[in-house]
Amino acid sequence: MAFEGLTERLQKTFNNLRRKGKVTEADLRDTMREIRLALLEADVNFQVVKKFVKTVRDQAVGTDILDGLNPAQQIVKLVNDELVKTMGSTDAPLNKSDKIPTIIMMAGLQGAGKTTTTGKLALKLKNEQHARPLLVAADVYRPAAVDQLVQVGERIDVPVYQEGTDANPVDIVRRGLAQAAENKNDYVFIDTAGRLQIDEKLMQELSDIKSLAHPDEILLVVDAMTGQNAVNTAEGFNNQLDITGVVLTKLDGDTRGGAALSIRAVTGKPIKFVGQGEKMEDLDVFHPDRMASRILGMGDMLTLIEKTQRDFDQKQAEEMNQKIRENTFDFNDFVDQLNQVQNMGPMEDIMKMIPGMANNPALQNVNMDPKDMEHMKAVVYSMTPQEREDPDILNPSRRRRIAAGAGRPVVEVNRMIKQFNQMKKMMNQVSKGNFNGLDGMLGK
Numbered sequence: 001m002a003f004e005g006l007t008e009r010l011q012k013t014f015n016n017l018r019r020k021g022k023v024t025e026a027d028l029r030d031t032m033r034e035i036r037l038a039l040l041e042a043d044v045n046f047q048v049v050k051k052f053v054k055t056v057r058d059q060a061v062g063t064d065i066l067d068g069l070n071p072a073q074q075i076v077k078l079v080n081d082e083l084v085k086t087m088g089s090t091d092a093p094l095n096k097s098d099k100i101p102t103i104i105m106m107a108g109l110q111g112a113g114k115t116t117t118t119g120k121l122a123l124k125l126k127n128e129q130h131a132r133p134l135l136v137a138a139d140v141y142r143p144a145a146v147d148q149l150v151q152v153g154e155r156i157d158v159p160v161y162q163e164g165t166d167a168n169p170v171d172i173v174r175r176g177l178a179q180a181a182e183n184k185n186d187y188v189f190i191d192t193a194g195r196l197q198i199d200e201k202l203m204q205e206l207s208d209i210k211s212l213a214h215p216d217e218i219l220l221v222v223d224a225m226t227g228q229n230a231v232n233t234a235e236g237f238n239n240q241l242d243i244t245g246v247v248l249t250k251l252d253g254d255t256r257g258g259a260a261l262s263i264r265a266v267t268g269k270p271i272k273f274v275g276q277g278e279k280m281e282d283l284d285v286f287h288p289d290r291m292a293s294r295i296l297g298m299g300d301m302l303t304l305i306e307k308t309q310r311d312f313d314q315k316q317a318e319e320m321n322q323k324i325r326e327n328t329f330d331f332n333d334f335v336d337q338l339n340q341v342q343n344m345g346p347m348e349d350i351m352k353m354i355p356g357m358a359n360n361p362a363l364q365n366v367n368m369d370p371k372d373m374e375h376m377k378a379v380v381y382s383m384t385p386q387e388r389e390d391p392d393i394l395n396p397s398r399r400r401r402i403a404a405g406a407g408r409p410v411v412e413v414n415r416m417i418k419q420f421n422q423m424k425k426m427m428n429q430v431s432k433g434n435f436n437g438l439d440g441m442l443g444k
């Protein structure tokens with residue numbers, strides 16, 4: 001999960017600050033130093049860190065927050081706002097042409113995830129807009145690249161235009177576009193060649209393809225796990241090619257998050273999507289505000305709800321939302337959720353999207369082993385139907401009986417019921433519009 005270290009450090013810094021009754025100028029200086037170190041440790045670009053810290057400090061001093069109410073919380077808010085701004089403030093949607101087709105040129109270094117991302121994005125457009133994309137295989141240098149794109153096309157049931165590896169890439173693109181016109185494809189993805197590093201010949205070829213195709217979008221795919229190298233790559237490609245946006249891949253494996261926080265500020269170009277896994281469905285729109293919430297450990301409930309709706313049966317998801325709104329979510333629903341959540345990915349990552357959970361002491365005690373999920377289910381299965389529907393009746397003797405039935409210690413049953421209640425309360429709050437948990441942190 002991205003930003004683990006940064007979240008932890010920032011939360012520690014803010015907790016220290018909150019503990020103080022009054023925040024002095026020295027406290028503010030210490031806090032800003034901590035934030036600076038936390039960002040540098042997360043591999044955020046040095047210049048970006050410098051500007052970030054200066055802006056937050058200037059605002060903290062300029063608005064006299066030390067004398068106002070809740071200075072600690074106000075500093076959290078300033079940091080949140082600056083994080084959102086650094087990552088681009090608003091979502092950057094995919095460019096769309098007035099004419100068909102919309103042409104999207106995909107670029108990136110070898111191994112960044114260009115071919116995979118091409119497939120993910122084509123699938124997304126197909127699913128969400130009933131688009132009819134064509135993929136054009138213009139990477140003729142890596143022998144397996146054409147085959148790989150063909151395989152991706154088969155997986156998502158999208159046609160691929162290819163001429164093997166003997167033709168000239170610019171000619172392939174020209175003929176691919178002609179084919180798209182003939183077949184009335186509404187999107188064309190050009191999968192261009194990658195290299196291990198930026199070189200003149202590659203850039204010339206990409207420029208030639210750009211001049212021919214006049215793409216509506218030049219998306220650069222960079223690997224988040226390479227940190228500042230990803231940022232330098234983005235800068236290099238942007239200088240030569242004037243890209244229109246970035247896709248940041250492998251965010252699922254990047255614990256630091258420096259690239260996500262630096263790319264926009266360094267290149268001026270927005271991150272439009274993030275790749276968060278190897279499956280074709282694992283591509284999400286990049287939302288600067290939600291990412292900032294996640295960095296500050298305030299959860300990302302909107303993404304969680306969207307993920308739920310995407311991965312879960314739509315009808316069931318709606319039923320669940322209604323139950324949360326009406327506060328009738330019970331242990332039967334809890335087990336349904338556990339079953340579905342098991343298909344969604346690592347439990348820790350999911351829980352951290354829930355506001356307050358990243359830093360929730362109750363969560364720290366839980367080792368999110370798949371075995372634990374089975375234990376939780378065993379506990380629920382040992383409840384009577386009445387108990388599942390009405391958890392309030394779970395008195396100590398019932399809890400002892402349930403523990404014995406499930407073969408788990410009573411403390412575990414108690415802990416689980418407590419977590420269930422916390423989760424229910426939190427979900428209900430979120431359904432009332434308290435989305436990012438910021439209100440709670442600001443003491444409103």
Ligand code: GDP
Binds near residue numbers: 251
């Ligand atoms: P290309 O050389 O840029 O076309 O890269 P590929 O599309 O072949 O991807 C290289 C490797 O990265 C493959 O093993 C992909 O499955 C993997 N990959 C791509 N995107 C992601 C992602 O978002 N998360 C993870 N975990 N792996 C990814």
